[in-house]
Amino acid sequence: IISKLVRKTGGSFVRMRESKLIPLGKLIAYEQKMVPGPASTVCVAGFFNALKKNLINDGETVMVNIGEGAVRA
Known part of the structure; x- marks a missing residue:
């Protein structure tokens, strides 16, 4: 569903990189x-990585899919 969207x-x-997640x-x-x-951590890390690489422009809508916590994982 997400990839199609x-x-x-x-x-x-x-x-x-997994080494940056901890x-x-x-x-x-x-x-x-x-x-x-x-x-959840990898999604937030990807968001910060995209910001660093200027892949997100002013006014764009960004979806960060963080649907689970450590207890659920």
Whole structure:
């Protein structure tokens, strides 16, 4: 479902290295007082990576699919 929506709207996917996920998961836990699961962390990491690479323009709509926490994972 997500991939069809991304393609239909001209969006894209961003790759992330697993080695960068643990520090980001810890940051999210500290800042938001919740422990994200691996799938949520990779989505947030991809968002920050896209920002860094200027893949997101002002005024664009961005969907970050973070549907699970560490307990569910």
